[in-house]
Amino acid sequence: MNIDYFTEAWKKDLSELEDTQQFWNMRADEFNNQHGNKQGEQRRQQVIEFLTSRDMLPADAEILDIGCGPGKYSVEFAQKTKQVTGIDISPKMLEYACENAWQHKLDNVLFELSPWETLSLEECGWQKKYDLVFASMCPGISSSDSLLKMCRASKDACFLSGFVERKDNLRDKLHQAVYGKNPDHRWGKNIYYAINLLWLSGYYPEITYYDNEFDHVWPLDKAVELYSHQLKRMTKLSPVTGDIDDKIAGYLGSIAVDGLVSEKVQSKIAWLCWKV
Known part of the structure; x- marks a missing residue:
């Protein structure tokens, strides 16, 4: 299989x-709170230590944080390096990112609203601009072009x-209850494609x-909203309405405890780092 095979297979x-x-x-609310808790802080520090041990966070570095979300990594990077740019597709995520940077009194971090998939490096002047191009669990790295664009934006690393494996037991049971079949899991495909494309690109x-x-814990109404949206995305169907929406609400209502829906997620995650 050559690079054309993986380029064709990995599209968005x-x-x-x-x-x-x-x-x-x-x-956005959930992610801002999740990344601010003890477990989120621990995971973030593991990544920071990993990057620091490989000399990827020198004091004079300029960093691009793709899919920055509420800006927790961007804030960490800005406290250690010269300049950070964070981009995200979600305006609400960026509201939290700006607030989090303000709370830390940082003036060396900028946030921009943009989907990475359609961003032009040439128009932004970002070709070979950044010492580190960083994308943590970012759904925007979802094709050959979006991956190799990271390399074109970086002048060093x-x-x-991303997930290699992931078990969402509640969501899988809900999918079975609503559609009568198990979901087609995509976990691991992006990392598999990324490794092969990087190798074949040198x-x-x-x-x-x-x-x-x-763990995820949501109020019942929020759980219905999120799972409805997720199942629609997973099955590539038109917006979930009517009978299907009622099935989702009914199933989640039957398992809710004190108005809350809980799910434990188990996963294996891969970290890839490379020099350009």
Whole structure:
């Protein structure tokens, strides 16, 4: 299999970007709170230590944080390096990012609203601009072009992390209850494609794996909204309405405890870092 095979196999429908923005706007509150808790802080420090041990966060570095979300990594980087630019598709995520940077009194971090998939490095003047191009669990790295664009934006190093395996037991059971079949899991495909494309493009990523477990707890109405949106995205169907929406609400209502829906997620995550 040559590079054309993986380029063809790994594509993203850009017509989904508006829907993607809506989804991450819905999850901005959750992500800001999640990344601010003890477990989120621990995971973040593991990544910081990993990058520091490889001399990827020198004091004079300029960093691009793709899919920065509420800006937790951007804030960490800005406290250690010269300049940070964070981009995200979600306006609500960036509201939190700006607030978090302000709370730390940082003036060396900028946030921009932009989907990475359609961003032009030439128009932004970002070709070979950044010492580190960083994308942590970023759904925007979803094609050959979006991956190799990271390399074109970097003048030294890149970091990418993503799921290799993931078990969402509640979501899988819900999918079975609503559609009568198990979902087609995509976990691991992006990392598999990324490793092969990097190799075939002349880059040799260091790969590190670690196991992770975390919990989701939502009020019932929020859970119905999120799972409805997720199942629609997973099955590529038109917006979930009517009978299907009722099935989702009914199933989640039957398992809710004191008005809350909980799910434990188990996963294996890969960290890829490489020099350009």
